[in-house]
Amino acid sequence: MTFEEALRAARGHHARGELDAALESARRAQALGGAQPPLLLLEGDILHDRGELAAAEERFSRVVAAAPHWAPGWMALGRVRMDLERAADAQEAFRAAASADPQNARAWNNLGVALERSERFGEAEEAFARAVAIDPRYALATLNLARLRDGRDTDSALALAESAVRAEPRLAEAWLLLSDIHRRRLALGHALSALDAGLRFAPGDLRLLAARAEVLSHQGLPAESRGPGRRDRS
Numbered sequence: 001m002t003f004e005e006a007l008r009a010a011r012g013h014h015a016r017g018e019l020d021a022a023l024e025s026a027r028r029a030q031a032l033g034g035a036q037p038p039l040l041l042l043e044g045d046i047l048h049d050r051g052e053l054a055a056a057e058e059r060f061s062r063v064v065a066a067a068p069h070w071a072p073g074w075m076a077l078g079r080v081r082m083d084l085e086r087a088a089d090a091q092e093a094f095r096a097a098a099s100a101d102p103q104n105a106r107a108w109n110n111l112g113v114a115l116e117r118s119e120r121f122g123e124a125e126e127a128f129a130r131a132v133a134i135d136p137r138y139a140l141a142t143l144n145l146a147r148l149r150d151g152r153d154t155d156s157a158l159a160l161a162e163s164a165v166r167a168e169p170r171l172a173e174a175w176l177l178l179s180d181i182h183r184r185r186l187a188l189g190h191a192l193s194a195l196d197a198g199l200r201f202a203p204g205d206l207r208l209l210a211a212r213a214e215v216l217s218h219q220g221l222p223a224e225s226r227g228p229g230r231r232d233r234s
Helices: 003-015 019-033 037-049 053-066 071-083 087-100 105-117 121-134 139-149 154-167 172-184 188-201 206-218 224-233
Strands: none
Touching: 003 019, 003 037, 019 037, 037 053, 037 071, 053 071, 071 087, 071 105, 087 105, 105 121, 105 139, 121 139, 139 154, 139 172, 154 172, 154 188, 172 188, 172 206, 188 206
């Protein structure tokens, strides 16, 4: 087997969720072609998916040592550190990813998540805003920014939530936030419309159904609030 064949096999096994076979093929490829950063990254991803977080972090650390200006390595290192509940260390990795690729919206969004986890809310807002400025249709970053601004600037939060659902209508969390802002403003009709719209894209989502029942209850329609649940089970 050649290096290219082993690498294709590793990627194929990984894509199909065949993690043991993927790891074996990745290591065979390394034996044939050396520990190149993309191959170490693949091995780390496989180990991450197997739940071997410490081993995955070691592979990603080798990636960034060998290729310090390659954003994917830093992104992977940040993700595994978040899973290891080391948000401060993850921040360093995501900052390095954003430095290596300043137009990488995902790097800025992930940095925002790590900063928010550390309760550094002002810096997190700046990171989310940077991600949205780079990619205005990045729904998750838009939603994260909306959540941070909600309660302090609800007009901005409302506009951002609306942008998030336009960009990704299947993002149930954005419909929930949009509805909740309307509900707190006592615009119950708009709150209900947002939830109904969300259920068209995410039918049967229990969070949307529960929020819908609550809004209907506020409207004095508790019996009707049980209707969608029955229809979704039939």
